[in-house]
Amino acid sequence: MDFRFNFDIDENENSEADTHFLLLGSPKCKQEPVEQSRKTADAGVDSIPRPGAAKHQDEAPKTKHCVKAAKEHIIPGDLNKILENKVMETVLDLYHVKVSVLEMTCSGDADSEGIVSKSVSSHSDLIPGVYEGGLKIWECTFDLMDYFSEAEIQFTNKTVLDLGCGAGLLGIVALKGKAERVHFQDYNSTVIEEITLPNVVANCVNEGISGKDRKTSKPPAKRPKKAEGSPDVLTKCRFFSGEWSEVTQLLLSSNKPFSKYDIILTSETIYNPDYYSALHDTLAQLLDKNGHVYLASKVHYFGVGGGIYLFQKFIEERNVFRTSIIKTIDQGLQRCIMEMAFKDSS
Numbered sequence: 541m542d543f544r545f546n547f548d549i550d551e552n553e554n555s556e557a558d559t560h561f562l563l564l565g566s567p568k569c570k571q572e573p574v575e576q577s578r579k580t581a582d583a584g585v586d587s588i589p590r591p592g593a594a595k596h597q598d599e600a601p602k603t604k605h606c607v608k609a610a611k612e613h614i615i616p617g618d619l620n621k622i623l624e625n626k627v628m629e630t631v632l633d634l635y636h637v638k639v640s641v642l643e644m645t646c647s648g649d650a651d652s653e654g655i656v657s658k659s660v661s662s663h664s665d666l667i668p669g670v671y672e673g674g675l676k677i678w679e680c681t682f683d684l685m686d687y688f689s690e691a692e693i694q695f696t697n698k699t700v701l702d703l704g705c706g707a708g709l710l711g712i713v714a715l716k717g718k719a720e721r722v723h724f725q726d727y728n729s730t731v732i733e734e735i736t737l738p739n740v741v742a743n744c745v746n747e748g749i750s751g752k753d754r755k756t757s758k759p760p761a762k763r764p765k766k767a768e769g770s771p772d773v774l775t776k777c778r779f780f781s782g783e784w785s786e787v788t789q790l791l792l793s794s795n796k797p798f799s800k801y802d803i804i805l806t807s808e809t810i811y812n813p814d815y816y817s818a819l820h821d822t823l824a825q826l827l828d829k830n831g832h833v834y835l836a837s838k839v840h841y842f843g844v845g846g847g848i849y850l851f852q853k854f855i856e857e858r859n860v861f862r863t864s865i866i867k868t869i870d871q872g873l874q875r876c877i878m879e880m881a882f883k884d885s886s
């Protein structure tokens with residue numbers, strides 16, 4: 541699969557994105573004098589470099605940056621609404637929304653962030669701080685799915701987070717593996733509403749698409765069958781959008797009971813070193829003390845700068861987690877699967 545990066549957003553485009561966010565009123569925009577920025581930069585969890593923040597604080601006397609606020613997405617009562625107008629295709633026996641059709645049909649309220657049109661018009665799969673790639677299924681998702689089968693990873697009765705979920709296939713596999721709870725997080729609310737939630741419903745709700753269709757992947761079902769009956773599986777799920785530190789705060793401060801995750805799954809989320817601090821702190825705050833993170837990544841993201849060894853070094857310097865590379869995939873761009881657990885876990 542060919543991916544397009546766009547990390548050279550010109551000033552106008554960036555400010556347009558910020559204005560757009562302001563008009564929507566969803567993300568919080570903070571304006572900090574440089575001294576304040578420096579203070580928070582030394583302060584650990586709150587010092588997270590936010591998507592959209594200037595890379596080098598010294599170059600920006602005042603940093604105005606938008607933080608994509610966290611939101612929990614309420615699952616609509618009428619599940620058929622979620623599948624309405626969706627064209628699905630299959631991969632590895634899983635159904636997912638066909639993005640090329642979504643690109644032609646999704647606008648207005650359905651794409652209030654404007655990320656579908658921005659991604660198409662900029663020919664880009666990543667627009668930092670605006671769109672973080674969740675409309676597409678990235679190849680390391682499949683590496684991680686293969687690894688689950690090979691290593692016989694058990695999800696039964698586990699609490700699982702699919703972090704940076706995009707299509708949500710990893711969380712869907714965990715749901716099918718009888719996880720007790722699965723939460724899905726993506727940066728973009730459009731991704732959660734137009735991709736992740738429909739995929740969960742199509743794959744998991746009362747066989748939203750019939751088991752018969754599922755076995756014959758040719759031709760793929762274009763439209764999911766109606767979701768019928770009690771959507772028990774959805775009572776196990778929660779869906780969140782927003783920047784990682786904001787989602788963490790929302791989960792930890794919410795009135796709803798929250799227990800930490802036994803397993804956090806995350807694929808292709810370490811391409812941008814600016815986000816490492818936020819990602820590290822999110823994992824540290826949300827993982828159960830005996831939990832495991834399974835992270836899949838390319839060895840290096842050309843043009844962006846991140847990669848598995850850079851992230852591993854970052855993690856080791858923080859001295860909270862132990863890491864091990866448990867699989868290397870050598871076809872095409874080299875890719876890896878890394879496992880993480882707390883240093884002091886049993």
Ligand SMILES: C[S@@+](CC[C@H](N)C(=O)[O-])C[C@H]1O[C@@H](n2cnc3c(N)ncnc32)[C@H](O)[C@@H]1O
Nearest residue numbers: 672673674677678681704706726727783784807
């Ligand atoms: C390249 S996509 C990968 C999507 C999916 N995991 C896959 O493998 O197909 C990266 C994902 O990480 C999430 N992400 C990246 N940076 C983020 C940030 N700073 N805060 C929250 N989510 C972020 C986005 O939601 C996005 O879906």
